[in-house]
Amino acid sequence: MAGNVWVLAEQWRGQLSEITYEVLALGKELATALGCDLQAVLLGHNVKPLAASLGKADSVLCLDHSALATPVAEIFAHALTPIIRARSPQAILMPLTNVSLGVASLLAEELGIGCVNFCRDVRAVDGSLQTRSVLYGGKMEAIVKPAQRPAILGILPGVRPPDEGLAETVPPIEDVTVDVQESSSIRWKRYIEPEIGDVDISKQEVLVSVGRGLQSPDNVAVAAELAEALGGAVCGSRPVIDQGWLPLSRQVGKSGVVVKPKLYLAAGISGAPEHVEGMKNSELIIAINTDEQAPIFHVAQYGIAADVMDLLPALTEAVRSRKEVKSHA
Ligand SMILES: Cc1cc2nc3c(=O)[nH]c(=O)nc-3n(C[C@H](O)[C@H](O)[C@H](O)COP(=O)(O)OP(=O)(O)OC[C@H]3O[C@@H](n4cnc5c(N)ncnc54)[C@H](O)[C@@H]3O)c2cc1C
Structure with missing residues (x-):
């Protein structure tokens, strides 16, 4: 018997995170292709009510313990180990976010097997698992066929639309007890709250994102004006945040926020892999850069080789006058 496909249901402060649904959608595809069940594994303290929202899975294993109240990867990996040994799943899909980071690697270490992290996709090919895994911060991609079982796979955000992981049915829930x-x-130690009153850039439909090409902190206001005219918010690349031009909550990328707006306008951003990791799933990407060879143009649907300080004020003007025409129509 080949065993089931498992998904680690990531919860944080009493809520299932979006990536859980993304990974459930992927897990369902795999379980269907492999002819087995999809099981969600929910760990935490007082988390059982959340299991009802995991209906995409055929069943849920729930482990409730006060020591699992905070996401300490070592404790989570240690708790999962005997459950895995007793039930032998064939694959375990684990969200790779700041909350769950480390669980997959430590679990693999406890089980004495390998793990594949930074998976952008997983498929069942001729009955075997095959992953596309990102290496060197996105500069390379490897096709990996994990040979050991269970295959422990760390899954990047954005692998499937979260809506595909939702289901109305309440799955059977089994309580699990282990030491x-x-x-x-x-x-x-503690959770550091985002700055109060600041916008959540992951929820914005329009983002004007600025990079080092903006040249000076004074020019951020020019980008913010365009963002305001478009009804969105301004955000930026890491150097812009490191230099204090914008608060940390506005950083897009690997070590910042992953965003998926309807429009992402990248102004003076080179398109380093660590930045692209945080914005590549935006619906429409427009890039402005003086360097026609800038890598950002590889992910943008529209590219403009121009000076941001020429273009941003002109765009703001154009948006405002278009709005004025509409309001008088
Ligand atoms: C572990 C790690 C994590 C990281 N995490 C992140 C992250 O989360 N987010 C992130 O963004 N980066 C991250 N980085 C940094 C990343 O590697 C890049 O250094 C960074 O994204 C570059 O920012 P930038 O594009 O603004 O600057 P640059 O790379 O300096 O690019 C500036 C661009 O502006 C263009 N330009 C210059 N003048 C103009 C002008 N007048 N008009 C138009 N274009 C102009 C240039 O041609 C250039 O392409 C990380 C790096 C590491 C090692």
Whole structure:
């Protein structure tokens, strides 16, 4: 018996995270192709009510323990190990976010097998699993066929639309009991709240994103005017945030926020892999850059080789006058 496909249901402060549904959608595809069940595994404290929202899975295994109240990867990996040994799934799909980062690798270490992290996609090819995994911060992609079972796969955000992981049905829920390690060498200190009053860029439909090509912090206001005219928000690349031109909550990318707006306008951004990782799933990407060879043009649907300081004010003007014409029509 080949075993089921499992998805680690990631929850944070009493809510299932969006990536859980993305990974459930992927897991369902795989389980169907492999002819097995999809099981969600939910770990945490007082989390059982969340299991009802995991109807995409055929069933849910729920482990509730006070030591799982905060996401300490070592404790989670240790708790999962005996459950896996007892039930032998063939694949475990684990969200790769700041909350779950490390669980896949530590679990693989506990089980004495390998793991494939940074998976952009997983398919069943001729009955075997095949992943597309990102290497060197996105500069290379590897096709990996994990030989060991279970295949432990760390899945990047954006692998499937979250809506595809939703289902109205309430799945059967099974409580699991194992010895949970109460302490670990990693200690949870505190959660740092995002700056109060700032916008959540992951929820914006329009983003005007600025990079080092903007030249000066004074020019951020020019980009913010365009964002306002378009009804969106301004955000930026890491150097812009590091230099204090914008707050940390506005950073897009690998070490910032992953965004999927309807429009992402990249102004003076080169398109480094670490930046692209955070915005490539935007519906429409428009890039402005003086360098026609800039990598950002490889991910943009529209590219303009121009100076941002010429173009941004002109665009703002054009948007405003278009709005004025509409309001008088
Ligand atoms: C572990 C790690 C994590 C990282 N995480 C992130 C992350 O989360 N987010 C992130 O953004 N980066 C991240 N980085 C940094 C990343 O590698 C790049 O250094 C960064 O994205 C570059 O920012 P940039 O495009 O603004 O600057 P640059 O690479 O300096 O590009 C500036 C661009 O502006 C163009 N330009 C210059 N003048 C003008 C002008 N007048 N008009 C138009 N265009 C102009 C240039 O041609 C150039 O393409 C990370 C790096 C590491 C190692």
